[in-house]
Amino acid sequence: MQKFSVPRGTSDILPDAIPLWEDVESKARKILKSYGYREIRTPVYEETALFKRSLGQASDVVNKQLLNVSASYGGIAEYLKDSDNVISGYSLRPEGTASVVRSYLENSFDKNEPLSKFFYIGPMFRGERPQKGRSRQFHQIGVEAIGPKSASPYLDAEVIALAVHLLGEFGVKKYNLKINSLGSEEYKKKFSQFLRTALNPYKSELCEDCQTRFERNIFRVLECKNESCRKVLEKSGVYLQSDLHLPLDQESLQYLNDVKRILEDLGIRSEVSRHLVRGLDYYTHTVFEITAEGLGSQDAVGAGGRYGGLVHELGGDAKTDYGAVGFALGIERILLASGATQPVPPAIDAFVIAMDEAGQKQAFKLVNDLRHAGISTDMNYSGGKIGSQMNRANKLNARFTLILGEEEMKSGSIAVKNMTNGAQENVELAGILAHLRKVL
Ligand code: HAM
Secondary structure (H helix, E strand, O other): OOOOOOOOOOOOOHHHHHHHHHHHHHHHHHHHHHOOOOOOOOOOEEEEEHHHHOOOOHHHHHHHOOOOEEEEEOOOOEEEEEEOEEEEEEEEEEOOHHHHHHHHHHHHHHHOOOOOOOEEEEEEEEEOOOOEEEOOEEEEEEEEEEEOOOOOOOHHHHHHHHHHHHHHHHHOOOEEEEEEOOHHHHHHHHHHHHHHHHHHHHHOOHHHHHHHHHHOOOOHHHOOHHHHHHHHHHHOOOOEEOOEEEOOOOOHHHHHHHHHHEEEEEEEEOOOOOOOOOOOOOOOOOEEEEOOOOOOOOOEEEEEEHHHHHHOOOOOOOOOOOEEEEEEEEHHHHHHEEEEEEEOOOOOOOOEEEEEEEHHHHHHHHHHHHHHHOOOOOOOOOOOOHHHHHHHHHHOOOOOOEOOOOHHHHEEEEEEEEOOOOOEEEEHHHHHHHHHHHHO
């Protein structure tokens, strides 16, 4: 018989691990709400064209990693075309920003509030080569703050401080925060041209990936860790000491310094790295990345930045100057970095044991009544010897077992065993709920 496994690069989150996930998610929700962010839930798939337009045709995520969803249902193919009239269909979302901006505009948030603060928690999908910390289905906690004329270094600092606050709460204490400014849209264009001219003579010395990057997204060459690429960067004169040879305009530099200073005022240390670029095309001005120790090569626990231009790209009002900034943290990497271990399964309040058919009927009714009263209760549905039922109660970490033996059934009572100290007493069946409320 054919056996099935989870698809490559995905994994089951088994019941024993769920308390860890619930802990991260509930802490996140509490903190995010305290910063004024409201939850948004968008579909896990969108038109492929949305991602192409947002993340950039040339980005790795769009070029190599989009997982397409068959655009047909009930035998009827649905032909969706993008703006170049290419059939594009749907894709599973590789990230959350594009969907949030789509929804922001579709639901006219920009007409109704000066700043909209969203958060989301959910699965994302990228067809990447799986390795430690990198999977094809992973989960993000993300925020997006979007609004007309909302750009302010205070908001950038708030978003970064929020990411750091969350990580601290999750137990990721040792992290490294890098920030940079990619400058304005115009600066990015000039900078791309500058890099092209500077690196062109050395193109053949770049690694294979960077040769592709040279054509598609030349900024990524700056991030390459390959020795030969680092040498090319040095000798090409792209760098001027620790800065780039093409200085940022004064306004962008001032903004970056302001973000750094505000973070410092909050006690958050950041390192300005002019090497930091991002794999997604939509960023301008502030970008940042947070790495943690012990994760190997996939050490980014979270990243984000500003992307005001994207709101226009997706159809925002041409006359409005949109500000938009956000980040996403990877939950799997957070769990790896925090070293959190699986907690002992939570105890249940009571386990009901019956000895015969009549007792089983009574037990089933009692289990139902106790659950309705808010007491977590379980039983063996197919009966069995008392020993094996006791074992099950122990496995489930029950605080009390309630035993309906022959004697108890006759006298209308039930034996209550405290599983912590072994003490046992008989209680009238009619008064069991009141008794449990007292002892639990
Ligand atoms: P990103 O850097 O592509 O940014 O992803 C953010 C985080 O998601 C990463 O730092 C990492 O922790 C996690 N992550 C990404 N890919 C994988 C993977 N294959 N396996 C496991 N974890 C992964 C974004 O997604 C942007 N939308 C962030 C943003 C929001 N920028 C502005 N707003």
